[in-house]
Amino acid sequence: VAEISSIVTHxxxxxxGRFHPLIVHLPIGFLIIAYIMEMVGHFDLGKNRHFRQAVPFILVAGFICSVLAAITGFLLSRGGGYELEAVSSHQWAGISTALLTLITFILRQKKTYLPLFTITVISVFVSGHLGGELTHGKGFITQGLVKKGNKSEEKIYMAEMAVYPDVISPILEANCQSCHNEAKANNQLNLQNYDAILKGGISGLVVEAGNASTSEIIRRVSLPEDDDDAMPPEGKKRLEPDEIELLKIWINSGLPKDIMVADFDPAKEMIEIIRKINVRKLANAKPVFVDVPEASPKRIEQLIQAGFSVLPIAKDYPQLQVSYFNRQDTLSQKKVNLLKAVANQVVWLDISGANITDWRFLSVLKNLVRLHLKNTSVSDDDLQYLRTDNLEHLNLFNTNVTQRSLEKISSLKKLKTLSIGETGITTENLIALKNARPNLSVNIGDKKEFLLKGAELPMPSFDLNMIFIDQPTPLKLNSSIVGVDYFYSFDASELKENWKKLDGNTITIDRSTEVNVFSKKDGWQTSRVLRHHVFYQTHKLKDVKLSPDPSEKYPGKGAASVNDNNLGSIRFDDGTWLGYEGESAEITLELNDEIAANKISLNILVDNDYWIFPPKKVGLLASNDGQNYKRIAKELQPEPQPTDENSMKTIDIDLSGETARFLKLEIANRGLCPDWHPGKGKKAWFFFNEVIVE
Structure with missing residues (x-):
């Protein structure tokens, strides 16, 4: 933090700093114009040579504006929300541009003038490119040139859509990720991937599983555009009402990740909204399918009159998507003949729920790419009529197929997605199929479960508000997947195979500890580990003294911050943290009575970006009279590393039942930033707040 911190807080x-986006364009314009005028004057020996006379003045203006841009950019970056490495690259590129401009001006009479001027202009483009990536994300400038694949590959059909990657993520990508991504995470909020969304930002969680009405992201996107808290901010494209509704459904349903839309509950609400959005997508899609002539408008109208839904795959394209969805009546031979009349044009067919007695018509549908036969009578023998070589997505959910169909399914070389739950095919058969076709996505349904060999279970959850307890307290675990087993440990360093299996879903906490839990279920990868610190605060403090006082920049609530049951956030300036710049601290705790304490815990903040590091060491002394102390422990802390995450951490010191009424913590500041840090040689900060005696 050092000098930077005073800037941040003022x-x-x-x-x-907010003038940087305005000022930064001035040196770009000045330097490019100056370069053009210099080139025109240099190579045109005629009347335009006088252009060169104005160049020195423009160079001076460009230098001054470059310096102003660098200063305001530095101030803007101190507000946080940017990746340190990206900021540093852009910052040094801007400083280099200013220095090169000055050197170019000084050497304008030398032979090296024009080459140096050229390098300066190149530096302008490099700095601008890095600034664009910092603001809009990596690859911003080249995004429009990168081929993203045919629109026919977009997952705009329910049968091949998973809830988070294909419905929710595109909404966030289009509306939120320009300011909330890995390189530029405004307010330390990254909405670029599922795990980061669950983590939230400096103000806490933005999504609350099962409760959209209290989720911060829904509140922000629903506010009027002119509200200061509205997101996206004023002037940027707002989310459509349908998009907000999809976010609400996702949150209220527990934030599912890999569940397919077709098997999602409530699927009906989501499907109706997605269908409306798909109509807009299809209008702009540019699919690539087998080339076929247009179907007769008369034939299409006859299909519609017979109860089919018929739409072009995209505007002005002859390929068709045809549905006879869930009508649960007999698909008569007359209707089948109408379908066969446009067989060449049909690339997507959904006849789910229809009563069909003769499946031979499948043999003429040779251009099928997607076929949905959910809840029909199709059998192993019927499936042999498939003659298409282009099939990519097949839905056989709740049909009469058995393991005899696996050979036919395996022969479909382009198949990408297979929905095959509630059939005669066993999980073991499907695992064998998946091992043979590792890139095949297999959905077996089972209510809300999306089972894909190798899929990862969602991380368990529980009431994360339960941080401080003063008596043994049950901790109830939850999972969106039924039938999981929980394994837990109070020591994260212990090998996971040695963690204890929980009998049921409740852990009783009777001490300060970090709870580590993962879930496990046959056919799934184990979940990631849920880590949560619980403080068992059995002894109240009578008085707290700090020596010396914390920095005036970060005084927190003074001594009250040590014992107010408020761990604060990972934002160093949230008003809860006590900050010490380059100097050590001493905390004297007076208890109400003489007690036999077991452990003392100190909550600290680590934030490499703002020069905040763990202490070098922590010592503990005990006394019965407040005058005569004896040393109980002195613990060295690990050296900070560049890979350390910005987070809150707890330092625990074992008291081994030491009897005392007064306890004194000696916290040694690291002194200077480590050699690997950009602030090398500058004063390091140490931040703490809560102290818990158990």
């Missing part, structure tokens, strides 16, 4: 400097 609103005036934050105000100045």
């Amino acid at each position: 609103p005036f400097f934050q105000f100045l």
Whole structure:
């Protein structure tokens, strides 16, 4: 933090920093114009040579504006929300541009002038490119040139859509990720991947599983555009009402990740909204299918009159998507003949739920790419009529197929997605199929479950508000997947195979500890580990003294911050943290009575970006009279590493039942930033707040 911290906390400097997007364009314009005028004057020996006379003045203006841009950019970056490495690259590129401009001006009479001027202009483009990536994400400039594949590959059909990657993620990508991504995470909120969304930002969680009405992301996107808290901010494209509704359904349903839309509950609500959105997508899609002539409008109208839904795959394309969805009546031979009349044009067919007695018509549908036969009577023998070589997505959910059909399914070389739950095919058969076709996505349904060999279970959850307890307390675990087993440990370093299996879904906590839990179920990968610290605060503090006082920049609530049951957030300036710049601290705790304490815990903040590091060491002394202390422990802390995440951490010291009424913590500041840090040689900060005696 050092000098930077004073800038961060002063609103005036934050105000100045916000002029950077305006000022940064001035040196770009000045330097490019100066370069063009210099080139015209240099190579045109005629009347335009006088252009060169104005170049020195423009170079000076460009240099001044470059310096102003660098200063305001520095102030803007101190507000946080940017990746340190990306900021540093852009910052040094901007400084280099300013220095090169000055050197170019000084050497304008030398032979090296024009080559140096050229390098300066190149530096302008490099700095601008890095600034664009910092603001809009990596690859911003080249995004429009990169081929993203045919629109026919977009997952705009329910049968091949998973809830998070294909419905929710595209909404966030289009509306939120330009400001909330890995490189630029405004307010430390990254909405670029599922895990980061669950983590939230400096203000806490943005999604609350099962409760959209209290989720911060829904509140923000629903506010009027002119509200200061509205997201996206004023001037940027707002989310469509349908998109907000999809977010609400996702959150209220427990934030599912890999569940397919077709097997999602409530699927009906989501499907109706997606269908409306798909109509807009199809209007702009550019699919690539086998080339066929247009079907007769008369034939299409006859199909529609017979109860089919018929739509072009895209505007002005002859390929058709045809549905006779869930009508649960007999698909008569007359209707089948109408379908066969447009067989060449049909690339997507959904006859789910229809009563069909003769399946031979499948043999003429040779251009099928997607086929949905869910809830029909199709059998192993009927499936042999398939003659298409292009089939990519097949839905056989709740049909009469058995393992005899696996050979036919295996022969479909382009098949990408197979929905095959509630059939005569066993899980073991499907695992064998999946091992033979590792890139095949297999959905077996089972209510809300999306079972794909190798899929990862969702991380368990529980009431994360339960942080401080003063008596043994049950901790109830939850999972969106039924039938999971929970394994837990109070020591994260212990090998996972040695963790204890929980009998049921409740852990009783009777001490301060970090709870580590993962879930496991046959056919799934184990979940990631849920880690949560619980403090068992059995002894209240009578008085707290700090020596010396914390920095005036970060005083927290003074001594009250040590014992107010408020761990704060990972934002160092949230008002809960006590900050010490380059100096050590001493905390003297007076208890109400003489007690036999077991452990003392100190909550600290680590944030490499703002020069905040763990202490070098922590010592503990005990006394019965507040005058005569004896040393109980002195513990060295691990050296900080560049890979350390910005987070809250707890330092625990074992008291081994030491009897005392007064306890004194000696916290040794690291002194200077480590050699690997950009602030090498500058004063390091140490931040803490809560102290818990158990």
